[in-house]
Amino acid sequence: MFTLDSITMRLGGHVILERATVAVPPKARVGLVGRNGAGKSSLLKMIAGIYEPDEGRIGAPSGTRIGYLKQDAPGGSATPFETVLATAEERAALLDEADTATDPHRIAEIHERLNAIDAHTAPSRAARILAGLGFPEDAQHRPLDEFSGGWRMRVALGALLFSEPDLLLLDEPSNHLDLEAALWLESFLKAYPASLIVVSHERDMLNTVASHIVHVDNGKTTLYAGNYDQFERQRRERQAQDAAMRTKQEAKRKKLEAYVDRWRYKAHTARQAQSRLKALQRMAPAAEVFDDASLVFDFPSPKEVKPPLLMLEDVAVGYVPETPVLSSIDLRIDPDDRIALVGRNGNGKTTLARALAGQLRLMDGRIKASGKLSVGYFAQHQIEELVSEHTPLQHMERLLSDAKPGEVRRHLARFGFSGDKVSVRVSALSGGERARLSLALVTRDAPHILILDEPTNHLDVDAREALVQALAGFGGAVIVVSHDRHLLSLIADRLLLVDGGTAREFDGTLEDYRDSVLSAARSKKGNGQDGKQMPKAPVPKVDRKEKRKAAAEARERTKPLRKRVSQAEADMKSLTVKRDAIDTKLVEATSSEARDLMKQRGQLNREIDEAEAHWLEASEAIETAMVDVDA
Structure with missing residues (x-):
């Protein structure tokens, strides 16, 4: 068993961990999670022996071989x-x-x-x-x-x-990997025969690999059994209990304060008042969940334009004259498209993204674009190109030179930069904050197409969830390159396989693609091949252009249905929040209050069922329309 016993660690005068204690079972596969800056990487380095704790001790069986991935x-x-x-x-x-x-x-x-x-x-x-x-x-x-x-x-x-090693320590191991290598790594770690601790913000990796989760928060460590989804469920339950405890505690505090204020100066009750005053002072506030500005993403939706947004016809692109990286590309992009570019690193995903963003000249073919088309392109190098001595406000004012000050600040607020935060130098921002600033800059004109190349590298799990929700509500097309399978599974409804010097539709879901990647890896493991060949997209049996045209027409016909789906989803979310609030109140409610609350809850359940029925009816109608196209 591996243990942390009352560990306290300080770095740069700041307390990173304070009396952190946890006992990890033998051969456990542990996901180490927490917000950026919580101390996960520092804790991993301490376990590896790179850092020494200021207090407490680390316990491991004698002779344990510890392996840590250094950044060199x-x-x-x-x-x-x-x-x-x-x-x-x-x-x-x-x-x-x-x-x-x-x-x-x-x-x-x-x-x-x-x-x-x-x-x-x-x-x-x-x-x-x-x-x-x-x-x-x-x-x-x-x-x-x-x-x-x-x-x-x-x-x-x-x-x-x-x-x-007997204890394998990994800090964001998928950061340098593409989706295909990340899938292989998940499979490898799931079967790892010894203990491992992995710091990761990849939800799917934590769900696949982890048997336990250690949550680092406010200098403390808490062990949960199960994978990330199970941890999230337990954490929500604990937060609900904390909220109920805060409500109960506040009521008790007010009652004590009222007693003390009334009786503390009267001789015959002074002793009792003083006793209650001491009790009041000893009351430790229950844990509270704070709103976090680092979770704010709100993409402005563009003005409507008629589809298609882009049409690529027999396109070839590259960097060296007469040596294209990709060729023979035919592609149509419509306003409601959600496309994931998949394929091994080095096959040309970024090249295609840059071509779609208008940053590469064509070697052959042509691109037809709507006359009013605006494209927002996010890539990792843009984060590094931010001027370290400038503030978010200065960056945005430079790009929106004709906008009013209020408009500039409103757009920054969409991404969590408000109040004094707009005047903080970039050099003082975290990696996640710089990523949000870059996203704010590339969406300043409300683009019709948002192209994102590895947008999650600097974001923790909660921030990635917020990004997913924001993209789901975005009114334009989204094209994304990412190794985060959870994000892709929730965002993408089309896969474009970039492989073999071209890009073509992958006729299947992300899970189908995952299975094909792992199946190819297993077959190569058996026959000793080198793993070079990627899964090929099936050869289409019908004319691809005609099929895409028919699909676009079907999407246009089903536009009112899609709006009904969006409205029903918003209604269900709003009603569920109200029901959860009632459930919290029921914890401390009196009998009469509980009867009224249960009546309200019953009404909310009926409204949720009604909204769900509307959602299901519209969704089935959309699916039927699209199936007719695919038939």
């Missing part, structure tokens, strides 16, 4: 394969000794030990791990110096996984 990317002339295989230090030492040993008994011992540690399968295991992380066979044998920093970090991850 390996380099040099060694290959990825050699780098990964080199972590099997005992195997290398035994093989060297076997070449020189002369004692028959020692030779026998060496070979017994080599068999015990499965040394003979080590090369194939190393190759499989690298293939799962996106390295085809030829790339596994190229010098590390030929790779970018992100790919070399994949090699470092592969070496750590191959070494199989």
Whole structure:
């Protein structure tokens, strides 16, 4: 069992953890979660021995091998394969000794030990791990110096996984991965035979991998059994209990205050009043959930334009003359499209995103666009290009030079920048705040198409949920590149597979794509292939252009139905909030109050059922219309 016993840690004069205590069961797969800045990474470094606690102790079984992924990317002339295989230090030492040993008994011992540690399968295991992380066979044998920093970090991850420590520590391991490699990593970690602790903001990864969740909040650690969804349910229940406790506590406080104010100066009751005053002073406030500005995303919806927004016809794009990265692309984008670009890193997803954003000239073909079309493009490099000495207000004023001050501030407020926050220098903003500022800047003109290239890298789980909700309410088209499967599953209704030098529709859901990726990985594991080939989209049996045209016409016909669906969803959400408020009141209600509250609750249930019926009726009508198109 791994334990933290009353751990206190300070960094830069700030208390990061204060008497944090947790006991992790043997061979548990732990997800370490909490808001950005809560201390998750610091805690992981302390477990790895990089930081020392100011107070308390860390307990682990004697001889525990701890593996931690450092942020230093390996380099040099060694290959990825050699780098990964080199972590099997005992195997290398035994093989060297076997070449020189002369004692028959020692030779026998060496070979017994080599068999015990499965040394003979080590090369194939190393190759499989690298293939799962996106390295085809030829790339596994190229010098590390030929790779970018992100790919070399994949090699470092592969070496750590191959070494199989007794306690595996991973801090945001999917940050340098594409969706395909992240899916493989989830599968690998789910089957990991020892203990692991992973810091991740990927909800699906935490649901797939974690058997326990440790929540870091306000310097404390709390252990929950189950995956992330189960943790969220337990946390909501605890928050509801805290809210009820606050209500009860406040009532008791007011009663005590009234007694003290009335009797503290009268001789015959002074002692009782003083006793109640001490009780009042000892009352610790119950935990409270604060509204967090870092969870604010509100994309302005664009003015309506007639579909299609964009039409790509036999398009080719690239960077080097006469050497296209992608070619033969035919694509139609309509106002209500939600498209995910999928495929291995390096296949051209960002190239296609830049072409759609108008940042790359075409090598061939043509793009037809609506005359009033506006496109907002978000990419990670834009966060780094923010001027560190300028404020959010200065950034926005520079781009909206003709706008009134009130309009500039209102747009910033959509993304959580209000009051004094608009005047804070970028250098003092967190990574998540910089990401929100960048999103505010690219949506200043209410774009008809929002193109997002890895928008969640700096966002924690709660902020990602807020982003999902904001995108769901956005009135334009969304095109997203992301390794966050949870976000894609909630946002995307079309998949565009970028592979083999082109981009084509993937005829299936995200789960179908996930299954095809994992199935391909399993088949390559069995036959020893290098993992280079990606799943191919099925060859369409009907004319793709005609099908897209028919689908667009069907979407236009069903527009009133879609509005009914949106309204019904809003009604259900509003009514559910009201019902939850009543449930909270029922905890402390008197008998007469409870009767009235139950009547209100019953009425709300009927209204929720009615809204749900409207939602279901409209949704089925839309589905029927779209099925007729697909038939």
